[in-house]
Amino acid sequence: MSDKNTIDGKIFDFAYELAMRDATMRTAFTGTTIYALLGKRNPSTKCDATFEQKENASRAKNAVWRYIEGIRTNKGYKDKDEHDAIFLRTAKKVIDAFKEYRDGGSSFTFGNAQKLINMTAKYIALGFYMDDCREKFQYCHCPMDGIMVEKVITLLEGREDIRETFGLEKRGWKGVLRDTAWSKIEKAEEGYDRFQLIVDSLRGDESVLEVLGAQRPVSRLEFDFCVWGSDEDEG
Structure with a gap:
């Protein structure tokens, strides 16, 4: 993943955190806190994320970063089939990273993962979207909620x-x-x-x-x- 101190890294971090909030808001996911999913210190409890939580958060975040990089580099994915295959692999990596977080019947589902990925793409698009950038985002999905x-x-x-x-x-x-x-x-x-x-x-x-x-x-x-x-x- 890009160095967090670069502007690309900071913009992605901002977009990803907003998207994570969208993907888990209200009762959409109750398996753990958003701070655990982000691998961050919980400001309410003053507790740092555990090593395992940070590792899981990093795995999910890196997967979404690589998907976004596929959009940003050159002209994006070569066709819809390539995009959709990588999108599904990315969703699986995110789900696998968070598979241990459960609360009763709540787990991090494909529904949560698609919204995390799609909303990250949406926020990134806002950052530099112009007509000459349309081609890069042409295969991105519509976030479902x-x-x-x-x-x-x-x-x-x-x-x-x-x-x-x-x-x-x-x-x-x-x-x-x-x-x-x-x-x-x-x-x-x-x-x-x-x-x-x-x-x-x-x-x-x-x-x-x-x-x-x-x-x-x-x-x-x-x-x-x-x-x-x-x-x-x-x-």
Whole structure:
């Protein structure tokens, strides 16, 4: 990983910590404290992170750093398949790093990992995003959380043509999309892949782009920027 004293390292640290808070906020993960996940001293208890906690935190953070470096260097990943394969490997490394942290039924799931990775990419994109940088982020995913699921549901209302593609044409289709909380998803196949494909259908639809006020087709990550925060929702 880059030296923490370089500007690249400091910007990544800032983005990663914000993303970790997003990935574990409220009851999304209760297996341990965010300070243990970050390998930092807990200001409330005045306790330093243990050696093991620091090691686990470093493993997860380095995995996400390498994923982000794949975006930042040259023109990013060569195609969607390469990106998605590395994304899934990164998620697995993060999950493995935190597998010992459990609290009853709470473990660091794929849902937590995808939000950590995707939100880190989102915050990094904010740091230097311009039109000439779009290509680097073109394969990044749309972070999945409760707000984005509801935004997607709103955009799907009245769009039987898109819903039918995903078997969502019948009554109760909204409940299908809300069925599994994002933080409880254990595998990409449990709703996450479908969510990204629905985003693909929406972001490529001219009428949806008009509603979003987008002047051109958008990537999955740009879709998140366009849709999230369009009202007063949080979290």
